Amino acid sequence: MARRVLVVDDEREIRTVLRAYLEADGNVVSEADTGAEALNRILATDGTAPDLVLLDIRLPDLDGLEVLRTLRRTSDVYVILVTARAEEADTLIGLATGADDYITKPFSPREVAARVRTVLRRMRDDAAPPGAAADDHxxxxxxxxxxxxxxxxxxxxxxxxxxxxxxxxxxxxxxxxxxxxxxxxxxxxxxxxxxxxxxxxxxxxxxxxxxxxxxxxxxxxxxxxxxxxxxxxxxxxxxxx
Missing domain, CATH: 1.10.10.10 (Winged helix-like DNA-binding domain superfamily/Winged helix DNA-binding domain)
Structure with a gap:
């Protein structure tokens, strides 16, 4: 089943490149260029909410870390932070706030696609597979x-x-x-x-x-x-x- 991935970045070129690589992996990709738009898409209740978010820390309205804090009050969506900042504190704060992974700019789009595949492999199953023994895991x-x-x-x-x-x-x-x-x-x-x-x-x-x-x-x-x-x-x- 195709997974939904939301790319949140205010640079159109970056969104376009990442979209191409992620769609090549079979994902359904959407985009947002502001924190407010990202929150609207992530918290959507019409069945279009993403399974994973690539979230840039630097956004023109809300700081990406603030977006993450808001999300973690109500959502456990998978989040990979994307940051160009040199300060390690931003990354550590993001992880402590509930990010699942992080990537530092400049990055290879292939690396990003690989990270996304790794995180999506952890997608939670609501029930054990048919025939699985209850105590096996x-x-x-x-x-x-x-x-x-x-x-x-x-x-x-x-x-x-x-x-x-x-x-x-x-x-x-x-x-x-x-x-x-x-x-x-x-x-x-x-x-x-x-x-x-x-x-x-x-x-x-x-x-x-x-x-x-x-x-x-x-x-x-x-x-x-x-x-x-x-x-x-x-x-x-x-x-x-």
Missing amino acids: VLRFAGLTLDEQRRELVVDGREIILSTLEFDLLHALAASPGRVFSRAQLLEEVWGYDFYGDERVVDVHIRGVRRALGDDAADPRIIGTVRGVGYKFLLRPEEGR
Whole structure:
């Protein structure tokens, strides 16, 4: 099924090039050149809302980060930030706000298309495939259940909502409890391609996961920090999982 992608950028040339590459991949592509127009399209209720948004940070009306903050109040649409700014703070703020990925200008349109394919592969299924065993994709620990197929996380009887990458990051750790992952290993495991950005994006997402879980970094129960190396999942699997 074709996915809908919205390209938000005030430069027509960039929108045109990206549209050509994304349509060549079979996506249905629309465009917006302002933050206000982007919000209208993303929050549309007529069935035309996009599955993924390529969102430029610099827009003529609303800052792209403000657009993202507004979206995250009501929408979990996939968002890839596009920025020409040199400051790393913008990228880290965007990831902390709920962006799924980021790309820095100047970029290769082929790279953008590859990033979009990677994120869209994470599209959430509303139900398990027919015939799939219910427990095939479920990880169970004391007080925590992680269902990969349904993209559901339950902690102490309460469902916890994570962003796409936060869920994938937690699942990567939980699938190998006790194993220490370096940041580079987590980038490869979760992002799924050669990542040329700052490895601190892992730290940003770990903080988001901990915040959602109520896990204290100073005295963790679920995700431990291995100083100078990376992270590990602390809970032990329930018997028979």
